[in-house]
Amino acid sequence: MIVVFDGTCLADGPITGVSRAFLNGLTAYAANSTAAIYLLLPDGIEGPLPPGITVVPTPRGALRRQLLLPKLLRQLQADVLHSPVAAVPLRAPCPTIATVHDLPWRHADSGESTSYWRRFATRCALRSASVVLAPSTFTLEAARSIAGHGAKLLLLPNGTTAPQCVVDPALRLGPLLALGDDRHRKNRNAVRTACALARERSESLPEICFAGPPDNYLDEPMKEQLLRGCRMLVQASRFEGFGMPVLEGLAHGIPTVCSDLPPFREIAGDAAIYVDPRSPASIADGIVRAHEDAPLRTQLASEGPLRAARFTPNAVAAAWGQLHLALTR
Secondary structure, three states, X not given: OEEEEEOHHXXXXXXXXXXXXXXXXXXXXXXXXXXXXXXXXXXXXXXXXXXXXXXXXXXXXXXXXXXXXXXXXXXXXXXXEEOOOOOOOOOOOOOEEEEOOOOHHHOHHHOOOOOHHHHXXXXXXXXXXXEEEEOOHHHHXXXXXXXXXXXXXXXXXXXOOOOOOOOOHHHOOXXXXXXXXXXHHHOHHHHHHHHHHHHHHOOOOOOEEEEEOOOEOOOHHHHXXXXXXXXXXXXXXXXXXXXXXXXXXXXXXXXXXXXXXXXXXXXXXXXXXXXXXXXXXXXXXXHHHHHXXXXXXXXXXXXXXXXXXXXXXXXXXHHHHHHHHHHHO
16 A cells, blocks of 8 residues: 655645654554555655655645646555645545644634635635544534535544653643743733743742744654653643644643633643633633642643543554555455
């Protein structure tokens, strides 16, 4: 079987969120699959990739890709094209898999506008794909509303690798940590205000560290160092389609304060402190609890890794493999 993955998302900037989830799954897939694996990458994009993958240079630009990818797929004799984003050729010569991570223009809390062309292109891709994957029930239902009930949609959460050992919460003396970029949906201003309120009630509270592009992007070793030592994770987003930082926090046994959003509930269950992202006072309450309540910190540090064990790259890779076989029979 010949499986072609579209690696265009790796050209969209630093490796975060969607691209990190994709690389986690691709690494596990390459380690366990007997398929011939090709990865389509735009010209000029380089970086460490899992062994066993053949990189194929591909053009940039949505229109050029629509015109040229079908020919390339025929040349590669592809049995299936797997895209980690909601973009596939509308006239592909093989079954296609599209992945929709979020649809921010459908939710006012995201604070993000999207051009008519992108909305149209996404709708066409979701309707033409053989299968559409979504990482959360929340996103799956949003995708169904545009793809229509005739589309085949499957729920497949993202995965993360757990550390070899979990740090005792009493030894977590580093900063509060918020992972992600500075888009409106990440709610940084409300988190800053909440931290100031929380510090008025608890003088020993550490400072907040916002780690993510554009100004404080961390590579994986640096991020891992922060995850091992931070006092808590604070993810008070106003909107998310999944929530890789929450999953990473749980896997590391970090006391996690996060928004009461459906995708976060799907990931964390009872293993997090939930707050109202619209209320700095609510976020501050959660931060103070996660800082001062030692029994609660111990409980969250114990329950988090158990919860995160349901979301692994190996589980993602196994589901991909089963889907690829089903589409090529």
